[in-house]
Amino acid sequence: MTEWLAIALLAGGCFFIFAGTVGMLRLPDVYCRLHAMTKADNLGLLLICLALAMHEGRLRGALLLGLIWLLALTASTVSSHLIARHARARRIATGRFGR
């Protein structure tokens, strides 16, 4: 039962990371791409960490995976904030040709 749940979570995580990657490749400008990357990828990473924690089945592993997720969350929050700030300061335009 737990194994199946873990597999479902893993598949869900892969879906969100895939969606984030598609978003980064296909969306028109830097702000939209950041939006796709950070939101979808962090959710995907959370689902994958949950799946791995279930598979591992021990508290220590689960806590470590949670810490990894939190660190990735912190790093992606700050770095995307900085990228967006830099883009705005440089007045990088939005839209299809805004690069």
Added chain:
Amino acid sequence: MSAGLLVDAALGLILVGLALQVISGHQLFRSIVFYVAFGLVMAMIWARLGALDLALADAALGAGLVGALMMVAFRRLVEFEPVQTADAGARDSTLVPVVALLSAALVAALGFSALPVADIEGRAGELALARLDELGLGNPVAAVVLVFRGFDTLIEMLVLLTAYLGARVVAEPRTRLAEPVQAYELPLVRSLLAVIVPIVMLVAFNLLWIGADHPGGAFQAGSMLAAAGVLLLLTGRLLPVERSTWLTRLALMLGVAALLLLVLAPMLAGHVAMAYAGRGALLAAEAAMMMSITLTLTLLFAGAPAVRVLR
């Protein structure tokens, strides 16, 4: 055919594909990005092979720090030669096929010359595994790196030092120091540093401390600390300065000096060179190596003879 084999085959194919992208791309920046991805996949492959020491080193050094170094080199290159960098390599030299064929021939010759060597007596790995209990170490990699192949590690540290000195010699006549980065006083950046830097230091010291028994050690710990140094340089907390200090020079030499001591000191006591000096000596040598590695990589990224802390 197991699922594991499928994963391994996929990883191997991805690695070769990434390597091709790194060397065949016409844009330097693209090649750098692919090189970082290559380092990460390489780390995953080392992990799949059970070589966790190498996986850690490759993820921290190969993907992380070398990527950052190449990025900063690229940025300087764009400042110097905007036109050449933009379409660097756009026209392949006619010598490319010749050089490629000669390199391939050299690799093939080396490979074939190694084939007949069937059994090597006294391989370091076997020695380390056989004598692990006697040495009182838990991690055979640490035993190989510091006991059975201490000379190699000494030479590695010398290579690192030479690379740094070479970079100094080449860089100094051409560049003045780049404009120091404005210290980022954004609340988010401040809290990121307050969280990340202590965690990185904790992880690095832990890697150093457990290195004798578990995957970890000076190279992994040093590259983690250097990553924190890069972060502090990028956010303006560490500033490059134009003159080196004696403390900096001492710290750069410390790793080589400690390894020399580790290798040669047993001779003074009447043993053979590199006789096993005990766990404490190994830890001290690794700590010294960690400091030198951290400083070398941080200074390479800063492109300066020394750094100082922002006050």
